[in-house]
Amino acid sequence: MSTNLFLKQNSIATQLINFVFSIYCVIAVAITVGQIVIEYKHTQQAIEDELKTNQQIFEPVLSAGVWNLDKEQITNTLNGMLAIPIVIGVKIEQKGQFFTGMGIIKSNSGEVLKFNENAKPIAVVGADSTNIFSYEFPINYIFRGKSREVGSATIYSNSSVIIQRVQFGVILIIINAIIKTIALWCLFVWAGNRLLIKPLLKLVHAIDKVDFDELGELEINLDNKRENELTIIESSFSEMLKNLADTRIEIIKSHLLLEEKVKERTKDLLESKNEAEQANKAKSDFLSRISHELNTPLNAIVGGSQVLQCNMTQGDSDNSILLKHINTAGLHLSMLVKDIMDFVYSNKDEFEVNWEECNLNDIIISSIVMVQPFTQAQNITIDYEQKEHNVYADSGRIRQILVNLLNNAIKYNKKNGFIEVYTSVNSEGAVQMHIKDSGIGIDSSDQELIFEPFLRLDYAKTNCIDGIGIGLSLVKTLVDRMQATVSVYSKINIGSTFTITFKQKKEIQH
């Protein structure tokens, strides 16, 4: 189907015309039916009037016949009455009893009977009874100057008589209605086409042909001589297109300008990124090198100080204390260097996890032993209820994580505080390791930030707690590498609980 045909068949104007015309047709049919009914009723009334007229014509003759019980005379009269086209039957009654009849009549019991021209019954007609209507009049005979009712006559007619009479009128009514309907339809179509369909089609075509690249050249001409809604739409649409064209030019200009700016910004960002990456790399290289460079002399210092301590006598108590300080400081520095190296290494792409079945109990015990010197110094107790849980991870990294967390728990704990380490299995079957302390706690606003590298909380700074701010960051990185998760629950002045949740072996993605 072509667009034009589709638009013509489905356009609002066509729908409007169809709708209005359909309603008109319904009303026209109703009016025509009404006219036919009125015509029918009018004709029926006219026929009934004609039947009444027959009373005046035939009553004198009938009355003489009925008076004398002269069936021959009555029969002749009835034959004359039946010659009238509207009369289909006549019945004569005397004192309420059937006397004689002719044609199609109705008995007192409602039965439809047929009599021949000699007034002899010939058939019982049951089906036509509903179409029959009648007019009854008394038969009066004037005897000795006094009118006496000697019987009654009933003249019958039926709807076929009416139909015969009205059929011409009905045909005229129907033809009239059809002609009017056709004329009105043509008028509707012509007017609709001229006033609505054509202008609307032009408008639709114009809208359909709108080329956003050539808006300036678009022009709609509906050829409407009179000002109406369509001409307003036409002018408004043209105005809108003009404005659209102007706006489009502005947008194109803005777009070009924006593209230039984006290009510049992208270039700047790339440069900044490269610089940042280079700086980061330089930083990592520097940290790696400096750690490595620091580690060698530190090993010598720690090792040397330990040897010297072993060789000290009781008289050298002053030197012994000095050596102990050197050894402790060396160990601390060594640990710092180790943390830096681990942090740098863990962020490198070549970091690898040594996957294995790890006995958490062994790792926890060994970790607790490692931090015992620090707990004793602060009189902090570590509680651990041993449980046998295995996880699939890197045992060395787990220990490194646990030591870091235990160190933090010690550093930020109160004197005579406690640390509780325990393991569990959650509802999904994952093994969890918990490190709970009775420390100062972490503010809820800081809980999001504590895993950021080199970040130190105000409390640590003001209370001169040593550290460079990479412990928790390292923990987070290692945990991530092992596809585990770390979470923290903390309340100020009550303490914190760090929980490591390990994935089951089947869930690990290599």
Add this chain to the structure above:
Amino acid sequence: MTNIRTNFLIFSFLFCSFCDAQTTKNQEPISIIVNDWSSQIVLAHITGNILNSVGYKTKYSFSTINEQWGSLSQGIDHVQVEVWEGTMSAMFERVIKSGSVLDAGSHEATTREEWWYPTYVEELCPGLPDWRALKKCSALFSNDNSSIGRYVAGPWEKPEAARIRALDLNFKIDTVKKADDLWSELKNAITHNKAIVLFNWSPNWVEAVYEGKFIEFPEYHIDCEIDPKWGVNPDFHYDCGNPKNGFLKKAVWAGLKEQWPCAFDIIKNINFNNENISALAAVVDFKKLSYEQAATQWLNENKSIWQQWISQNCKAGNIP
């Protein structure tokens, strides 16, 4: 005592109500039809007087012979004492068949209605009373010196024109307005010894006063009226005369038997012969007595006859 009186009053009331009903029923007058010929009127009065004698009230109601059947059927009139076969048989049989009128028996008299002429006309027109003689001497009966004879008809509807046509008679019909005009015409013709043929019937006073004969047309047969092929002319009906020896009956309204049973019995018993009827008609038409006088005269002179018509149960004072 009070109870007895109360019971008496209730009994009297009930009994008298019944009496009233009976009285009212019988006090209604019996309507006797009178027509326009003398014998019928006199017979009607004789009947009325007899009924009066046993206690019935009567009245006389004039009716034409055409209308009387409707009034008898409807119960407006109740008695017709002369039903002539020649003029009334068809309608009489019709109403009898309908059940609204009863046949109350026949008189001994037989009737005939036909063309009639005084005997002296036979000398003027030889061949009479045979109808064919009329063909030859139609001019004799003319009253305008033409060849077309004149037939004087009564005021009653008869198929005379059909008969003239069927028998090819060269006659015209001159209808009089009343029966008396017939006798004026007859008297005038006799006075001048002129030929005349007129409608007459028997029994009638004329036969008691004037000598004459009926024309003998072809014998009547019912097919003559319904089958044109029957008779001397195969093309027309009525190529025959009227019936001879026709009956003379009495007719009553069907309800009379129940309402006035004695009256019905009496009417059934009433019986006149030709001689009686002719004489009664002559008393009126010739001797010029009134109908009532003629009736009274006959009743006085024939008590033994009419009292036999009243059964013992219906004597005066016994009528129910």
